[in-house]
Amino acid sequence: MPPDKPDLLDAARGHSPADMVFKNATIFNPFTGDWREGDLAVKNGIVLGTGTYTGRSERDCAGLFIIPGLIDAHVHIESSLLTPQEYARLVAPCGTTTVIADPHEIANVAGVAGIEFMLAARRDAAIDIQYMLPSCVPAAPLEKGGAILEAPDLRRFIGREGVLGLGEMMNVPGVLSGDPGIAHKLALSAIRDGHAPGLSGRDLNAYLLAGLQSDHECTSLAEAEEKLRKGMYIFLRDGSTEQNIEALIPLVTPFSVSRCCFSTDDCHPDLLMRQGHIDRCIRKAIAAGLAPELAIRMATLSPAGRFGLHDRGALVPGRRADLCIIDDPEQFAIRQVFCGGREIRSSRQTRSAPFPPSIHCQVPSPATISIAGTGQTRVIGLVPGQIVTESLRYEIDGRNIPDTKRDILKVVVCNRYGTGKCGTGLVHGFSFRQGAIAASISHDAHNIIASGVSDDEILLAISSVIQAQGGMAAVTGTSAEVLPLDCAGLMSTLHYEDVVSRLDRISTVTHEMGGIDNPFMYLSFLALTVIPALRITDRGVFDCGEFRDVPLFVE
């Protein structure tokens, strides 16, 4: 029994005052899906109950609505470019009080030390961050970045506070073939998130039989319905690039809602700051026709149940006093948030210390990235709005690259882990008229990747990233706009407001460069060899169909 339990029991019975009573509130009940007026009493961060209570502090909530704190069922915090503490400070006022995070990116860069860094960050975060262990580091043998994590490496984290289970298992062929290494990972925990875009029929059956329980990759209603019927928890995703809520909303009914959650997966900080977090998902769901009560259930009790977090998700006795005050369920604007009974205030904290240096490379020489010769080449073709690429063929003369007329630019990947490797390829689709961009975010190895219209600008962009110990850089001429990502080259120790303003400035530069929107997003996936069709790595061009390195010039 916690030492304060007798006090709590006394207060719950009304024999002693609560710390705080929200009087006359209209309170959401996720067990019945409706609202009921009453007083909500809290002590020591725990809900005592509803009914008639008096408290040391009381707050009249007549006309206001109270709901449990919101839960994100699956997110990669690294995609926000923020440290976990800053991420928490950003999403807490949006009503989020718990996120289930998979530190997949930092684990690819820094392995166990990366996960430890994320776990340590829980301590001074404004919300509760619970982790799922990254199950696919690296995503494929050739994808190796800074670490390989096998089951024995992950086992040390099992049972640690803040660790819930095994994160999204992306290696579907490995699961289906019964790969022993994967089986050992699956056996680590009873809670295992899946990741199986497009998988269906008997292969989906096998994937589930292996023990995967959830999916956040559904893009069509038919896909989501099959997965729901077969027992998967369905996380409806709304990220910076993948937005599936509208398509999937018909899946959510009073009967199925206990199996449906929201996930933001990968969100940039500007989206979070300007449009919100899980509150944004709820507003989208309501706009798509879902009853607010079902949307709120999806963001509260359903994810709490899915992850066995029976201490939250509902404002009932003994659970955490994680709650949001809203004006109106239909509009769903968050007015005030309490996490563990404490009001969320948006005051800035001291900046986190950066992660130990993780960029170990030099700026390549101009010769290294030069393309000599003429002939037919393999060119990576960007596909608007997609992370798949096309495998294109162009006749070129190396001396005429970049070829802005045909939109054929260089793309360069520098290994950041000290191997000295550097690969150069060609890309079609950025449409830059000037300048270059570089970043230390390139899935999943997170080597430095750059593209642009001149070698000088490409090298300056790479140099800017290296100097910042990771970052995003946009260069025009000799001027560079940089967002330092001094935590493993993935996250910034800056406050989120500053990260967003630097991103805005970078965005201004990339607009001036005249290319497509979100060039960094496309750039960050160009090295991901597990997605079709053509990629670039620190070894050079990679054909995903043949799953091997190929020369730039077609032989």
Next chain:
Amino acid sequence: MPPDKPDLLDAARGHSPADMVFKNATIFNPFTGDWREGDLAVKNGIVLGTGTYTGRSERDCAGLFIIPGLIDAHVHIESSLLTPQEYARLVAPCGTTTVIADPHEIANVAGVAGIEFMLAARRDAAIDIQYMLPSCVPAAPLEKGGAILEAPDLRRFIGREGVLGLGEMMNVPGVLSGDPGIAHKLALSAIRDGHAPGLSGRDLNAYLLAGLQSDHECTSLAEAEEKLRKGMYIFLRDGSTEQNIEALIPLVTPFSVSRCCFSTDDCHPDLLMRQGHIDRCIRKAIAAGLAPELAIRMATLSPAGRFGLHDRGALVPGRRADLCIIDDPEQFAIRQVFCGGREIRSSRQTRSAPFPPSIHCQVPSPATISIAGTGQTRVIGLVPGQIVTESLRYEIDGRNIPDTKRDILKVVVCNRYGTGKCGTGLVHGFSFRQGAIAASISHDAHNIIASGVSDDEILLAISSVIQAQGGMAAVTGTSAEVLPLDCAGLMSTLHYEDVVSRLDRISTVTHEMGGIDNPFMYLSFLALTVIPALRITDRGVFDCGEFRDVPLFVE
């Protein structure tokens, strides 16, 4: 990974045949609450999935409906008078494939050894029996039978296969006052069943805050709704005496059904044999207006979820092949049952070995149970249909007892644990015209209790129970009809058909005796000192209001 996992994955993918395929069945889906036609494939007792499959054995199920095996969320097997094996043999053809059982009765008689006996019985039972540890042995200090179980006694069972958590916590005042012994018991497991009849408001809040999660004692819709809203799982009960389904059915909606289950709590074997088990609950629920789909969900995925039994409750890949074939969801007659992929056949097994002798007493002498003197006496008044009693007062002359005109009979309790104690009191309400009954079932200490119209018949009934090493006996003159309960005086090693036929014969005798229906049920509660108003123990008359022993004659 289980050694057969690669085989199962292969078969799930359709690369090798299943053991058994139920072809063209209409299969219930508890995630969506509807039906879908398809093939259901099973291998090694595990569901491979639905879709198109071939199997070594195939069975055409066109026109038939398949549902997951049924789950009883809370039951005391001892109330069936059957060993767990015979109980399983009886309920399996009713579609039940899992029961969550609290061995409260045998624990009161035999403590840890009693629980071990029940656990050992899992091995050769036709269904899966999962146990909740009895939390209130004894129910009150004065109720002590053969054991006192504190948290350290229970801890040895935590983590054992077949042990799920802590059973119904009936000591509400102890919970509310923060009693440390109870707190230690609550801390044993994360799964804790409640028992809080009539508790509401802030005291209910405190009870929940202490960690109790479910209730099977609701009798009114308002009570159940409050408990549901406050986060309790609600088990709708249908036992031999307590029948709450009809009153509570409006609680169950598509939104709330994931929090609602069925419980049979205490059922006699004749009821089970003649009217069924959880299938009976489902039929009652349908008759009360519930959609069959909600009723089936309540009996399958909902209890599986409540108890964290994620390996059952739905016919989806990787879960146990526990299933029932039915002709029609509305009629809900069970046609065939499979548990762990094996068809349930009702063939008799070898009888279980009896429990070590647990009746350690002699037949009392006539002098011991004589009542001498005249004056006003305290008389226990039976209340039809209730387990509460009234505290009555009658002027008597001991020599004129029994007084069948005024329906005042003797009631005798003999300690069975070797203390030699024997208490005698008076009871009004049995209305016997002749004969006597005795039983070794008397909650919660399960001493031998008897009542009847003559001392000779009372003593013969007691003697019959002792000779049988526990049992139920109905005596007229010198003839005794006995059901031996050779397992702790609570359960019989006879086959269930024989138990029922002996009960029928006893029933014939008690009808001849001319008394009320179900006299043994009333008799079994007359020693239960935690329920108002007047009781009889091996020490004599007990006033539950004053919570103390009182003399028979009012002073």
